[in-house]
């Protein structure tokens with residue numbers, strides 16, 4: 001279902017329907033929304049954004065496929081699909097921090113560590129992330145100091161550095177929201 005949603009968003013991003021077709025699509029979407037109105041549940045019970053599913057089972061972030069992961073590092077790949085276009089065939093600038101937050105955040109919490117939250121995330125944009133290209137993401141633990149975990153990451157298109165990032169993740173205290 002989520003993959004169908006992603007495909008639909010890609011098609012919407014790439015299409016130019018007529019006014020009549022747009023109205024017809026809007027009516028279909030409204031009908032689908034109404035069908036889920038009495039199926040609303042708590043966050044824990046939802047299918048959307050489940051950690052156990054590749055790509056987290058949601059359509060918000062670019063889908064990251066993990067190739068290798070241990071407690072210290074992670075390697076994965078990602079393809080920015082048409083929905084994520086910012087302009088001129090490049091991914092929207094905001095989608096790259098989104099991807100890093102997801103990847104670095106996962107690593108910060110991997111290896112049996114207690115849950116942490118992003119305190120800061122610094123991203124350097126080195127070259128455009130081309131829509132449709134398969135990019136490689138790597139991330140690693142840089143240092144740990146008490147509750148503070150520093151994680152760095154890189155996104156590459158072949159040998160070309162697309163972006164790099166550093167994040168501070170602070171371990172939550174018991175009961176901290």
Ligand SMILES: CCCCCCCCCCCCCC(=O)SCCNC(=O)CCNC(=O)[C@H](O)C(C)(C)COP(=O)(O)OP(=O)(O)OC[C@H]1O[C@@H](n2cnc3c(N)ncnc32)[C@H](O)[C@@H]1OP(=O)(O)O
Nearest residue numbers: 101102105106109115116117118119120148168170172173
């Ligand atoms: C929650 C996770 C669920 C698991 C899912 C996993 C996969 C999910 C994948 C997706 C993942 C997505 C993840 C997301 O997107 S998480 C969503 C985005 N992030 C947030 O919403 C976080 C909002 N902020 C907070 O909740 C608090 O500020 C936190 C918890 C971060 C710290 O507040 P807390 O009251 O707890 O701690 P403290 O203030 O005593 O600070 C402690 C230490 O840290 C240092 N410090 C703090 N901030 C900064 C800073 N900006 N620069 C430099 N240093 C900073 C501070 O100086 C101190 O150092 P020291 O004096 O001790 O040396």
